[in-house]
Amino acid sequence: MAELNTEGFEFFGEDEQRFRMMLIERIEAYMVHNNMSKSALADKANIGKTAFYSKMDKQQGSQFTVSDLFRLGKVLDVSILQFFPVDEIDRIHGGQLAVPASVLSLMDEMMSMPNEDIELLHSLMQTLRKHQRIS
Known part of the structure; x- marks a missing residue:
């Protein structure tokens, strides 16, 4: 094995x-x-x-x-x-x-969110990245 x-x-x-x-x-x-x-x-x-x-x-x-x-x-x-x-x-x-200690509590909070909220944040992040490339 x-x-x-x-x-x-x-x-x-x-x-x-x-x-x-x-x-x-x-x-x-x-x-x-x-x-x-x-x-x-x-x-x-x-x-x-x-x-x-x-x-x-x-x-x-x-x-x-x-x-x-x-x-x-x-x-x-x-x-x-x-x-x-x-x-x-x-x-x-x-x-x-x-990562800095300040980010870890944010990561904990985000990881405990419902799946729908995580998907929404991901969509927002993708949209922001898309618009940053255009400008």
Whole structure:
């Protein structure tokens, strides 16, 4: 049977320290987008400040729990999947966000729209592109 390249949520062979650093960088990007300090985020996520600072230290070995990630996602208003570098291109670039953090919430909103609205937006985008070529 041929091996399938899933490019999904599998992190086999990924260095744990590197993965932690990618996760921390993404959380930091959302903090910047939301104008939040570590202290404010820890308070709102109901995570102890000392524990949060330790987990955000790229050199230490403290790990975020699944519960921590859900709390952070709720406070930052993002899906916890957006914390992880799930595609190969993400991993090649060290987990850096492919787009600015401000675009990610917009993408989440658009992806949750009904199909009719997505089709309407696509039609509008095609019309705009068509008219830009004419001018």
